[in-house]
Amino acid sequence: MSQLPYLVPGWILLVGIYGIVTSRNLVHAVVCLSVAQSATYVLLLSVGYQRKATAPVFSDIKPTRNVVDPLVQAMTLTDIVVGATVTALLLALTVQVAKRRGTVDPDELRSLEP
Protein backbone atom coordinates (compact mmCIF):
# COMPACT_ATOMS: atom_id res chain seq x y z
CA MET A 1 0.00 0.00 0.00
CA SER A 2 2.27 2.75 -1.24
CA GLN A 3 -0.28 5.54 -0.75
CA LEU A 4 -0.32 5.16 3.04
CA PRO A 5 2.09 8.08 3.78
CA TYR A 6 -0.31 10.49 2.04
CA LEU A 7 -2.79 9.96 4.90
CA VAL A 8 -0.48 11.69 7.40
CA PRO A 9 -1.30 15.23 6.15
CA GLY A 10 -5.02 14.37 6.27
CA TRP A 11 -4.65 13.38 9.90
CA ILE A 12 -2.72 16.59 10.72
CA LEU A 13 -5.44 18.65 9.00
CA LEU A 14 -8.22 16.97 11.00
CA VAL A 15 -6.33 17.40 14.28
CA GLY A 16 -5.89 21.11 13.51
CA ILE A 17 -9.58 21.56 12.67
CA TYR A 18 -10.59 19.71 15.85
CA GLY A 19 -8.38 22.11 17.81
CA ILE A 20 -10.01 25.16 16.21
CA VAL A 21 -13.55 23.87 16.84
CA THR A 22 -12.97 23.02 20.52
CA SER A 23 -10.79 26.07 21.20
CA ARG A 24 -11.54 28.26 24.24
CA ASN A 25 -8.82 30.81 23.45
CA LEU A 26 -8.21 32.78 20.27
CA VAL A 27 -4.41 32.43 20.50
CA HIS A 28 -4.90 28.66 20.77
CA ALA A 29 -7.19 28.79 17.73
CA VAL A 30 -4.56 30.68 15.70
CA VAL A 31 -1.92 28.08 16.60
CA CYS A 32 -4.36 25.28 15.64
CA LEU A 33 -4.85 26.98 12.28
CA SER A 34 -1.06 26.88 11.80
CA VAL A 35 -1.13 23.15 12.62
CA ALA A 36 -3.92 22.59 10.08
CA GLN A 37 -1.96 24.54 7.50
CA SER A 38 1.23 22.59 8.12
CA ALA A 39 -0.66 19.60 6.66
CA THR A 40 -0.20 21.23 3.25
CA TYR A 41 3.59 21.33 3.72
CA VAL A 42 3.66 17.62 4.52
CA LEU A 43 1.38 16.81 1.58
CA LEU A 44 3.45 18.85 -0.91
CA LEU A 45 6.75 17.38 0.26
CA SER A 46 5.43 13.80 0.24
CA VAL A 47 4.09 14.27 -3.31
CA GLY A 48 7.55 15.34 -4.42
CA TYR A 49 9.46 12.59 -2.60
CA GLN A 50 11.44 10.11 -4.64
CA ARG A 51 13.29 7.07 -3.26
CA LYS A 52 17.11 7.14 -3.34
CA ALA A 53 17.08 10.77 -4.50
CA THR A 54 18.79 13.72 -2.85
CA ALA A 55 18.10 17.44 -2.40
CA PRO A 56 17.70 19.47 -5.63
CA VAL A 57 20.83 21.55 -5.08
CA PHE A 58 23.55 20.94 -7.67
CA SER A 59 26.43 22.87 -6.12
CA ASP A 60 28.20 19.67 -5.00
CA ILE A 61 26.53 16.81 -6.92
CA LYS A 62 26.50 15.85 -10.59
CA PRO A 63 23.49 17.18 -12.59
CA THR A 64 22.72 13.60 -13.66
CA ARG A 65 21.99 12.50 -10.08
CA ASN A 66 18.36 11.77 -9.16
CA VAL A 67 16.81 14.54 -7.06
CA VAL A 68 13.40 14.98 -5.43
CA ASP A 69 10.82 17.22 -7.12
CA PRO A 70 12.01 20.83 -6.63
CA LEU A 71 8.72 22.40 -7.76
CA VAL A 72 6.72 21.28 -4.73
CA GLN A 73 9.57 22.41 -2.46
CA ALA A 74 9.39 25.91 -3.95
CA MET A 75 5.61 25.87 -3.43
CA THR A 76 6.13 24.79 0.18
CA LEU A 77 8.35 27.85 0.66
CA THR A 78 5.56 30.08 -0.68
CA ASP A 79 3.12 28.26 1.60
CA ILE A 80 5.26 28.84 4.71
CA VAL A 81 5.63 32.57 3.96
CA VAL A 82 1.89 33.04 3.46
CA GLY A 83 1.16 30.96 6.58
CA ALA A 84 3.46 33.12 8.70
CA THR A 85 1.84 36.34 7.48
CA VAL A 86 -1.65 34.98 8.17
CA THR A 87 -0.57 34.02 11.70
CA ALA A 88 0.87 37.50 12.32
CA LEU A 89 -2.31 39.18 11.09
CA LEU A 90 -4.62 36.96 13.16
CA LEU A 91 -2.53 37.51 16.31
CA ALA A 92 -2.75 41.28 15.73
CA LEU A 93 -6.54 40.96 15.51
CA THR A 94 -6.51 38.87 18.71
CA VAL A 95 -4.62 41.66 20.51
CA GLN A 96 -7.34 44.14 19.48
CA VAL A 97 -10.16 41.76 20.49
CA ALA A 98 -8.57 41.26 23.90
CA LYS A 99 -8.22 45.01 24.33
CA ARG A 100 -11.76 45.93 23.31
CA ARG A 101 -13.77 43.04 24.74
CA GLY A 102 -11.59 42.00 27.64
CA THR A 103 -11.71 38.31 26.66
CA VAL A 104 -10.15 35.94 24.14
CA ASP A 105 -12.72 33.16 24.60
CA PRO A 106 -14.59 32.77 21.27
CA ASP A 107 -17.73 31.62 23.13
CA GLU A 108 -18.02 34.97 24.92
CA LEU A 109 -17.74 36.96 21.68
CA ARG A 110 -21.38 36.74 20.65
CA SER A 111 -22.41 39.99 19.04
CA LEU A 112 -20.51 42.59 17.09
CA GLU A 113 -21.36 45.37 19.55
CA PRO A 114 -20.97 45.05 23.31
Next chain:
Amino acid sequence: MSPRGRLIVLAFGGTGLAVLFILAALGLPGFGGTSHPYGQRTLPNAVARHTPNVISSINFDQRAFDTLGEELILMASALAAVVILRTVRAEQEDAAGEHSYGPAQVYDALRLTGYLLLPVTLMTGVYIVAHGYLSPGGGFQGGVILGSAIHLIYLSGDYPALARIRPIPVFEAGEALAAGAFVILALGFAGQVTAMNAVVGLEVGCAVVLTLAKFFEQALLVRKQT
Protein backbone atom coordinates in the same frame (compact mmCIF):
# COMPACT_ATOMS: atom_id res chain seq x y z
CA MET B 1 -24.30 26.56 19.27
CA SER B 2 -23.48 24.42 22.29
CA PRO B 3 -20.05 22.74 22.45
CA ARG B 4 -21.82 19.38 22.09
CA GLY B 5 -23.69 20.39 18.95
CA ARG B 6 -20.51 21.81 17.52
CA LEU B 7 -18.72 18.49 18.06
CA ILE B 8 -21.52 16.60 16.30
CA VAL B 9 -21.30 18.91 13.26
CA LEU B 10 -17.51 18.47 13.34
CA ALA B 11 -17.89 14.68 13.44
CA PHE B 12 -20.02 14.75 10.28
CA GLY B 13 -17.75 17.18 8.43
CA GLY B 14 -14.57 15.49 9.60
CA THR B 15 -15.79 12.05 8.53
CA GLY B 16 -16.74 13.40 5.10
CA LEU B 17 -13.38 15.10 4.74
CA ALA B 18 -11.54 11.94 5.83
CA VAL B 19 -13.42 9.76 3.32
CA LEU B 20 -12.82 12.19 0.44
CA PHE B 21 -9.17 12.59 1.41
CA ILE B 22 -8.58 8.83 1.52
CA LEU B 23 -10.27 8.39 -1.88
CA ALA B 24 -8.12 11.20 -3.32
CA ALA B 25 -4.93 9.76 -1.81
CA LEU B 26 -5.65 6.35 -3.34
CA GLY B 27 -5.72 8.03 -6.76
CA LEU B 28 -2.30 9.61 -6.34
CA PRO B 29 0.81 8.03 -7.89
CA GLY B 30 2.70 5.80 -5.43
CA PHE B 31 4.75 7.40 -2.65
CA GLY B 32 8.43 7.80 -3.57
CA GLY B 33 7.89 6.95 -7.25
CA THR B 34 9.87 8.30 -10.17
CA SER B 35 7.06 10.14 -11.96
CA HIS B 36 7.53 13.90 -11.38
CA PRO B 37 6.63 15.51 -14.71
CA TYR B 38 6.74 19.12 -13.52
CA GLY B 39 9.90 18.72 -11.47
CA GLN B 40 11.71 17.00 -14.32
CA ARG B 41 10.88 19.89 -16.65
CA THR B 42 12.26 22.47 -14.24
CA LEU B 43 15.62 20.73 -13.73
CA PRO B 44 17.18 21.27 -17.22
CA ASN B 45 16.13 24.93 -17.16
CA ALA B 46 17.79 25.52 -13.79
CA VAL B 47 21.01 23.81 -14.91
CA ALA B 48 21.01 25.74 -18.20
CA ARG B 49 20.66 29.06 -16.33
CA HIS B 50 23.55 28.18 -13.95
CA THR B 51 21.51 28.27 -10.75
CA PRO B 52 22.65 25.23 -8.75
CA ASN B 53 19.91 25.70 -6.15
CA VAL B 54 16.92 24.62 -8.24
CA ILE B 55 14.42 25.93 -5.69
CA SER B 56 15.87 29.46 -5.99
CA SER B 57 15.77 29.08 -9.75
CA ILE B 58 12.07 28.16 -9.64
CA ASN B 59 11.16 30.96 -7.22
CA PHE B 60 13.11 33.79 -8.82
CA ASP B 61 13.44 32.72 -12.45
CA GLN B 62 10.88 30.22 -13.70
CA ARG B 63 8.03 31.28 -11.39
CA ALA B 64 9.19 34.83 -10.62
CA PHE B 65 5.77 36.22 -11.47
CA ASP B 66 4.14 34.00 -8.79
CA THR B 67 6.76 35.05 -6.27
CA LEU B 68 5.78 38.65 -7.00
CA GLY B 69 2.28 37.84 -5.71
CA GLU B 70 3.70 36.07 -2.66
CA GLU B 71 5.93 39.07 -1.95
CA LEU B 72 3.02 41.50 -2.18
CA ILE B 73 0.94 39.27 0.16
CA LEU B 74 3.81 39.53 2.64
CA MET B 75 3.94 43.32 2.33
CA ALA B 76 0.15 43.72 2.55
CA SER B 77 0.02 41.59 5.68
CA ALA B 78 2.88 43.45 7.40
CA LEU B 79 1.14 46.72 6.49
CA ALA B 80 -2.18 45.43 7.85
CA ALA B 81 -0.58 44.33 11.13
CA VAL B 82 0.93 47.81 11.52
CA VAL B 83 -2.45 49.44 10.85
CA ILE B 84 -4.40 47.11 13.17
CA LEU B 85 -1.92 47.62 16.01
CA ARG B 86 -1.72 51.42 15.79
CA THR B 87 -2.29 53.53 18.87
CA VAL B 88 -5.93 54.59 18.91
CA ARG B 89 -7.47 57.71 20.40
CA ALA B 90 -8.30 56.26 23.80
CA GLU B 91 -4.71 55.09 24.30
CA GLN B 92 -1.38 56.70 24.83
CA GLU B 93 2.09 55.48 24.09
CA ASP B 94 4.80 55.74 26.73
CA ALA B 95 8.36 56.55 25.78
CA ALA B 96 10.64 53.55 25.67
CA GLY B 97 12.73 54.79 28.61
CA GLU B 98 9.84 55.31 31.04
CA HIS B 99 9.70 51.73 32.26
CA SER B 100 12.28 49.65 34.00
CA TYR B 101 12.73 47.27 31.07
CA GLY B 102 16.37 48.15 31.40
CA PRO B 103 19.50 46.05 31.29
CA ALA B 104 19.53 45.66 35.08
CA GLN B 105 16.91 42.91 35.25
CA VAL B 106 18.82 40.04 33.62
CA TYR B 107 21.92 38.07 34.43
CA ASP B 108 25.23 39.32 33.05
CA ALA B 109 25.84 35.97 31.36
CA LEU B 110 22.55 36.25 29.43
CA ARG B 111 23.31 39.81 28.35
CA LEU B 112 26.82 38.88 27.23
CA THR B 113 25.50 35.88 25.27
CA GLY B 114 22.97 38.10 23.52
CA TYR B 115 25.55 40.70 22.53
CA LEU B 116 28.01 38.01 21.35
CA LEU B 117 25.39 36.16 19.33
CA LEU B 118 24.11 39.30 17.58
CA PRO B 119 26.98 39.72 15.06
CA VAL B 120 27.15 35.94 14.49
CA THR B 121 23.40 35.79 13.74
CA LEU B 122 23.52 38.82 11.44
CA MET B 123 26.45 37.22 9.62
CA THR B 124 24.52 33.95 9.24
CA GLY B 125 21.54 35.85 7.82
CA VAL B 126 23.69 37.66 5.25
CA TYR B 127 25.34 34.36 4.29
CA ILE B 128 21.98 32.61 3.82
CA VAL B 129 20.74 35.48 1.62
CA ALA B 130 23.91 35.89 -0.42
CA HIS B 131 24.51 32.18 -0.93
CA GLY B 132 20.90 31.42 -1.80
CA TYR B 133 21.49 30.76 -5.48
CA LEU B 134 24.22 28.22 -4.73
CA SER B 135 23.25 26.35 -1.57
CA PRO B 136 20.07 25.84 0.47
CA GLY B 137 18.78 29.21 1.58
CA GLY B 138 17.58 32.39 -0.06
CA GLY B 139 15.95 35.73 0.57
CA PHE B 140 12.93 34.51 2.53
CA GLN B 141 14.87 32.32 4.95
CA GLY B 142 17.77 34.76 5.38
CA GLY B 143 15.43 37.72 5.76
CA VAL B 144 13.70 36.08 8.73
CA ILE B 145 17.09 35.43 10.36
CA LEU B 146 18.17 39.04 9.76
CA GLY B 147 14.89 40.45 11.06
CA SER B 148 14.88 38.37 14.22
CA ALA B 149 18.62 38.81 14.89
CA ILE B 150 18.33 42.34 16.25
CA HIS B 151 15.72 41.16 18.75
CA LEU B 152 18.52 39.37 20.59
CA ILE B 153 19.06 42.83 22.12
CA TYR B 154 15.58 42.64 23.63
CA LEU B 155 16.07 39.04 24.78
CA SER B 156 19.18 40.17 26.62
CA GLY B 157 16.90 42.51 28.55
CA ASP B 158 17.44 45.92 26.99
CA TYR B 159 14.26 47.23 25.32
CA PRO B 160 15.43 50.89 25.12
CA ALA B 161 18.55 49.77 23.23
CA LEU B 162 16.40 47.78 20.80
CA ALA B 163 14.17 50.82 20.28
CA ARG B 164 17.28 52.90 19.52
CA ILE B 165 18.82 50.56 16.94
CA ARG B 166 15.62 50.02 14.96
CA PRO B 167 14.14 53.40 13.99
CA ILE B 168 10.72 52.48 12.61
CA PRO B 169 10.62 55.04 9.73
CA VAL B 170 13.86 53.65 8.28
CA PHE B 171 12.43 50.12 8.22
CA GLU B 172 9.13 51.33 6.76
CA ALA B 173 11.01 53.06 3.95
CA GLY B 174 13.25 50.01 3.48
CA GLU B 175 10.24 47.74 3.18
CA ALA B 176 8.57 49.96 0.60
CA LEU B 177 11.76 50.45 -1.44
CA ALA B 178 12.56 46.73 -1.41
CA ALA B 179 9.02 45.86 -2.51
CA GLY B 180 9.23 48.39 -5.35
CA ALA B 181 12.64 47.09 -6.42
CA PHE B 182 11.30 43.53 -6.39
CA VAL B 183 8.35 44.47 -8.61
CA ILE B 184 10.77 45.99 -11.15
CA LEU B 185 13.11 42.98 -10.95
CA ALA B 186 10.33 40.39 -11.21
CA LEU B 187 8.62 42.07 -14.15
CA GLY B 188 11.68 43.16 -16.11
CA PHE B 189 14.72 41.17 -15.02
CA ALA B 190 13.49 37.75 -13.82
CA GLY B 191 16.46 35.41 -13.46
CA GLN B 192 18.75 37.80 -11.57
CA VAL B 193 18.62 35.32 -8.70
CA THR B 194 21.28 36.97 -6.52
CA ALA B 195 19.80 40.48 -6.81
CA MET B 196 16.26 39.20 -6.20
CA ASN B 197 17.42 37.19 -3.19
CA ALA B 198 19.01 40.33 -1.73
CA VAL B 199 15.91 42.46 -2.31
CA VAL B 200 13.60 39.80 -0.87
CA GLY B 201 15.91 39.40 2.12
CA LEU B 202 15.72 43.14 2.77
CA GLU B 203 11.95 43.20 2.43
CA VAL B 204 11.33 40.15 4.63
CA GLY B 205 13.76 41.45 7.26
CA CYS B 206 12.01 44.84 7.36
CA ALA B 207 8.57 43.19 7.52
CA VAL B 208 9.62 40.98 10.46
CA VAL B 209 11.11 43.95 12.31
CA LEU B 210 8.03 46.13 11.71
CA THR B 211 5.51 43.48 12.76
CA LEU B 212 7.45 42.50 15.87
CA ALA B 213 7.97 46.18 16.75
CA LYS B 214 4.20 46.73 16.75
CA PHE B 215 3.63 43.67 18.97
CA PHE B 216 6.34 44.89 21.36
CA GLU B 217 4.71 48.33 21.53
CA GLN B 218 1.33 46.77 22.34
CA ALA B 219 2.81 44.65 25.12
CA LEU B 220 5.19 47.18 26.64
CA LEU B 221 4.29 50.77 25.83
CA VAL B 222 0.62 51.28 24.90
CA ARG B 223 -1.63 52.11 27.86
CA LYS B 224 -5.25 53.22 28.23
CA GLN B 225 -5.43 56.97 28.48
CA THR B 226 -5.91 58.05 32.08
